[in-house]
Amino acid sequence: MSASRRSLFPVAMTALVLLFLYIPILVLILYSFNDGRFSVRWDHASLKWYRRLLHERAIWHALRNSLLIAVTATLTSTVLGTTAALALHRYRSRLQKVHYGLVYAPLVVPDILAGMSLLLLFVACGVQLGMSTIYLAHVSFCVSYVTMVVLARLQDFDVSVIEAANDLGANTWQATRYVLLPLLLPGIVAGGLLAFTLSLDDFVITFFVSGPGSTTLPLYIYSMIRHGNPPLINALSTLLIAVTFLAVWGSQRLLAKQRKDG
Amino acid sequence: MNQRRRAWREILLTAPSFGWLVVLFVVPTLVVFAIAFKPPDALGGIGHGWTLGTWRHLGNPNYPAIIWRTLWMSLVTTALCVLLAVPTGYCMARAPRRWRQPLMLLVVVPFWTSFLVRVFAWKTLLHPDGALKRLLVALHLVADSTSLLYRPETVLLVLVYTYLPFAILPVYAASEKFDFSLMEAAQDLGAHRFRAFVSVFLPGIRRGLLTAVAMVLIPALGSYVIPDVMGGTNSEMIGNKIAQRTFVDRNLPHASALATLLMLAVLLPLALYPLFAGRNNDQKPDRKEVA
Known part of the structure; x- marks a missing residue:
């Protein structure tokens, strides 16, 4: 089968769909490190909201x-x-x-x-x-x-x-x-x-x-x-996302290992 | 003797889940249907006797608008999700084998992160001071005074975002089993690439498409959080009214009647499903190995 017979349209759509799925999450993570009082205006990077989270x-x-x-x-x-x-x-x-x-x-x-x-x-x-x-x-x-x-x-x-x-x-x-x-x-x-x-x-x-x-x-x-308080939610959400990604990564590692052993 | 022991074992294995679901699924559902025909009492409880008053009240100008909006928003969400899912599922299924698993993970991971967090992420992104708004204003695409939040379109956008993985996964699963040499054959016989896609590929993954429709349409009809957080009063759906009647007005018969209506809206596409799914023989016998 020749490559010329494949359309690039589905590939472009898939890339756009993945971008669409990840952009909100990435923006959220970015803002969680923002020091500003209004989370949507970027001031400078800080872990302030994470420290505040610990005391909640x-x-x-x-x-x-x-x-x-x-x-x-x-x-x-x-x-x-x-x-x-x-x-x-x-x-x-x-x-x-x-x-x-x-x-x-x-x-x-x-x-x-x-x-x-x-x-x-x-x-x-x-x-x-x-x-x-x-x-x-x-x-x-x-x-x-x-x-x-x-x-x-x-x-x-x-x-x-x-x-x-x-x-x-x-x-x-x-x-x-x-x-x-x-x-x-x-x-x-x-x-x-x-x-x-x-x-x-x-x-x-x-x-x-x-x-x-x-x-x-x-x-x-x-x-x-x-x-x-929006910045506090950003920080909490980022922590939750990190836990999810770690869990997925860990289970993938486990699966890969099992496959190798089995 | 042996017969009897077998019957006993079956009952022993069936009873726990059966009993649990009868008490905590069937009975409450029936309670909702029953309460829809009861009058409310002044204290926010349920009065005596039976009435059709609640149902007559649903004709009030408020409700048809909300019911209509719930239907069209769910249908548009479903259509958009399927339209995006078809090229994505197709591309994933045609990707080299070692890419398929990672691609599927990429689609599933956002769906594993907390639902509320994802909804909130959109709220941040669309905030009046947010990056997206400023970008659109700078490009003169929207006026500075336009709000990106609290509109029906915003609700629609987040509904599509939330339910898209539900549509991609069944389409991908069906495409993965599809025999792509059929498309090559169609093209060899002179069909244009797009023609082969529409007349060979789409009918081939029909069941996957139907599953995608059901997986998006049903939860979309019951949406509550997304219109509540992202929308204003002009984008309320049945789910919001049910919650409002339950918690704010404490009118349980009204809430129950709306819930019954929603249940019917969900059951209708499910009842139609076998009509479209058709016979079993259009499924390819040569099942490819699924990773």
Whole structure:
């Protein structure tokens, strides 16, 4: 195939799209090092806003809440999602058809509907809004994501390994515990990581079901955007972006290493 | 005996997720539908009896405008995202194999950074004293008095920015499986490059396109934060009204009726999806290895 038959248009569009995706982020990072009181006028480089950030106790409290909810919601939704995926993969009954619909539906419902309906349920049942309601809400949307990730892994799975284990005398429990789960672990971990990041980043659903004293990091950032100090948000955002990039870089390194070893 | 144990095991594996989702997904959704037919009471709670009053109230001049705006903004967002995603996905799929993974990461990473941070980044960029505004004024493209913020166009821009990766990924996934020798064949048979693209490539990735449409349209219809932060009262969407009725006016039946309406708007494209997706046989049997 000759190069002359390829158009340059898609390449140019891709470059523009990538530029479009990154420019706001780069501008934000740049401004976070700006000393000026009005973040948009550049004065000179400084780490002032980062130092100020360290002394903002409410941020650390919000971060603690976010992590607490993310860890507990991830653990619960990983267990629920894995059992759901095993059931969906193993059985072909009418019950599983309904089950699949039930797991799939939350993925297509906009956040605002999920948040509002949970709020109405909690209010109708007289449940006090707070950390526990946020936890319940987060598990509810994470389960579907974990299930889909684990299910995808199961569909690539070689069933003959389980049959071999059974032939060698393992009962169902042993085959599941010592053969299936270890082989499934990468899928379970991937699902759990997805749940963790979704929980950590969720704003809309949390906004509806949070109560006094349960401010999470996204809720805090939102109130800062509405009423707060822009340079401080720039600094906090830059730190969050740095964490994301480090996580991506780290996981890529790990993957590359695994590929080399395997 | 064995039959029975198998049935028990199935129930044991199904019950946890099934039960959780029935209690915390199905029941609350039904509660919303029910409350839409209840009268409000003076204390911001829910009154007794049933009524269609809330639904009649939705005919009030305020609502049709917002519903209409929600629909067109979501549709324009979807169209723009797909238009940008098609050449991007095509280019990524035709890139040398070792470039594909890094290119995909480049598309996904902004989507992994906090959603609120990305929205706020646009607010900084479009600020009246910001670099972009000054550049546009210097180029005489906008007047100094024009605000780049709090307009429907601003909301549209940030919606496209936020949902673009959702459109690129399915288009890329479908293009990656597309057999490009078909395009070579079309060109050998005399089709112009663009003609081959439209008549061979686009039908070949139809499922990817449909997934992209669904992935953008559905969350766009339910937008709340973006019009709230980037827009003014002239760019409110249904999501903003739902939040306003829930928190500010404390009129839960009204909020529920709007939520029901939004739910219907989301279900409609999903119900139409199988009609367009068509039969399975247009998918290429020769699946290329996916990295």
